[in-house]
Amino acid sequence: MDNGEQQLSLSDSKFRYYSTLMERALKGFENTREWADLISALSKVNKVISSHKSYNILPKKATIGKRLAQCLHPALPAGVHIKALELYETIFTTIGPAFIAKDFPIYSAGLLPLLGHAAMTVKPVLLTLYETFILPVCSSIRPAAAGVIIGVLPGLEEGSEYHDRTNTLLEKLTKEFGVEHFYFNFCTH
Known part of the structure; x- marks a missing residue:
């Protein structure tokens, strides 16, 4: 509590x-x-x-x-x-948003690894959650950047119908986390 x-x-x-x-x-x-x-x-x-x-x-x-x-x-x-x-x-x-950022460690444990094994019907729902709720709090959850980036990367699978949407999300994450912070977390994991 x-x-x-x-x-x-x-x-x-x-x-x-x-x-x-x-x-x-x-x-x-x-x-x-x-x-x-x-x-x-x-x-x-x-x-x-x-x-x-x-x-x-x-x-x-x-x-x-x-x-x-x-x-x-x-x-x-x-x-x-x-x-x-x-x-x-x-x-x-x-x-x-304030409590999403504050409580992100509580809710991210299941959410971040999901995209890699999600069924096709689950992927659009998950991407919408990222776009709607996670993207707007990126500046407040910078320590979790590596987890968020790794969580989104499986959507870039070649030929996937969600490739373009995932790529757009990663571009937005780059902007929200800051280019330097994004690539530091991207390259070290």
């Missing part, structure tokens, strides 16, 4: 209720037996966050980040990945 979440939980009964609902929703991951159970658990967390959009701080965000990373495992089907990316979108829309 970070400082902001701790202060809210002490002073705001609605946030405490939100936190309780989130805990219950996250318990759904503990009893998953198959991928359909993961989709259901992700949907429940998404519903809890969607119904409390007035808060830009998420309760149990470390656990949410861990569960999202688990749901983006390469062995899971595209349907689970899509549902996880929908939850990322809800989270990023809710918390806004």
Whole structure:
């Protein structure tokens, strides 16, 4: 629990209720037996966050980040990945750019390695997340530049229908991270 979440939980009964609902929703991951159970658990967390959009701080965000990373495992089907990316979108829309940058280490663990093994149906959704939410915070997440760059590079696969879109994204990342910083991270990894 970070400082902001701790202060809210002490002073705001609605946030405490939100936190309780989130805990219950996250318990759904503990009893998953198959991928359909993961989709259901992700949907429940998404519903809890969607119904409390007035808060830009998420309760149990470390656990949410861990569960999202688990749901983006390469062995899971595209349907689970899509549902996880929908939850990322809800989270990023809710918390806004300042908290995306602050909490990027929590959410990046599953997100950054995904493009390399993503199904064709997942790639456009993932690229949209990069373009919409990650690109605007690049100046605030400069220490994560290498991870972001490495995460995007698999989209440059020769003949891929996402080659041009990925190349455009890399050009924008170069500008946002700064040319020198971008190439330093690109060349050292």
